[in-house]
Amino acid sequence: MTNTTSLLAGRVALITGGAAGIGLGLATAMARAGAAVVLASRRPEVGEAAAGDLKTEGLDATWVRCDVTVPDDVSAAVDGAVAAHGRLDCLVHNALDGSPDGPVEGATDERWATLAATSVRASYNCAQTAYPHLRNTAGSLVLLTSAAGMEGSASRPLYAMAKAAQRGFAKGLAAEWGPDGIRVNCIAPVAMTPALAGAIRHDPSLSERLVARTPLGRIGDPVEDVGPVAVFLASDLARHVTGQTLVVDGGGFRGL
């Protein structure tokens, strides 16, 4: 892995959905870059184990129970991180209910409400809660989006819509928070997570199709390939970058 040690020394990052998949990849990379990371997720058996693994590696990691659709949970997670570490430099909102949707004719209020609650509503909850702390540190908010949100998806139109809305959220908030010195950016990754591995087990041709559209010829790794981008966005190296989406997929999507 590229040596990013100390880029985030003394910084504190909270990652929603940080106990597994992409979120854990980002958290691991940020912790290895020197940050104290707080993994915020719903399931204690997963979260405590993930934080424990990072601690075993000698990293500064804790877990807090947090349902991002519940404002009080988000407040408690953020306040707890600040109480424990004295500051918050970066909040990464990664959690999303990724249940599959289908053609738009099957869209229901319930399905959309769940997606909206874990995407734009949760971003709203995170932004409201984190604002004073990020202003104090001239910190940054990072939202996870997807290339599907830029090119649309026939098979997952509501998921793509929710992910696109995260990009719109980031652009607007970057304009709004810029005068306070707070940066807001998005990462659009494709990486081998447990969820993608499961999808590939269900449809073995998916891996081949993904690799075929990827100029770099492989599916990324959450820690080694996507993680450094979160480190960059949270670090001073990105101090003049805001309102942007970094697509981290080996070049599969090049439409921006």
Added chain:
Amino acid sequence: MAAVEPGRGPGSVTGIDNVGSAVRAAAGLLGAPDLVVHIPAVPDGPTTIIHQSTEAWAASCEAPMAEAIGVARSIGELTATSAEEQAKNAPRLVWILPTTALGGAAGYVGVGAAGEGIRALAKGVAKQWGRRCTTTVLAVSPTTLFDGVGPAEEGSLSPPALGKPGNTAIHVATEIASLVDLLADPRNRATPGATVVADGGTWMAP
């Protein structure tokens, strides 16, 4: 056309079924539509996110997206016919959004989020529907859609190439309506999922 129940978390948005019922009722009275134009509601003025209530957030962001899904679902249901029928009667669906959806604007985070979401929905259903229905987004100057204070023009240090639109009503009745006509023309089959920027030459994007 959509109801938003103030609240938190899943279950707070109830707009899709309501919009679907309304579109189906209209189709029952008038027959299958040739053209549907959907213009999501926009808020009266700017609100910074830290001062925005949950209800105002839902109204500015989540409700417009739910309405858009309801429109798309209804059109999808109405056009679910044979390939032969589809070729003869393919309707057009045009979404009109402020360019705030492209660049974002302070005080209008919800509007920008909803706009980007709706643009992605348009792309997704365009891919799904193929010739069943051609759908296009028309991104217009914010001054066209907002009464009074609206988001600032974004995207360029220069004024619009054609200057600021004059009287909004005349601008809509002539230039914007003409573009809708163009996009709705049966000869237009080449713009599925595209965003046509009609802001007088501010963005000139992509």
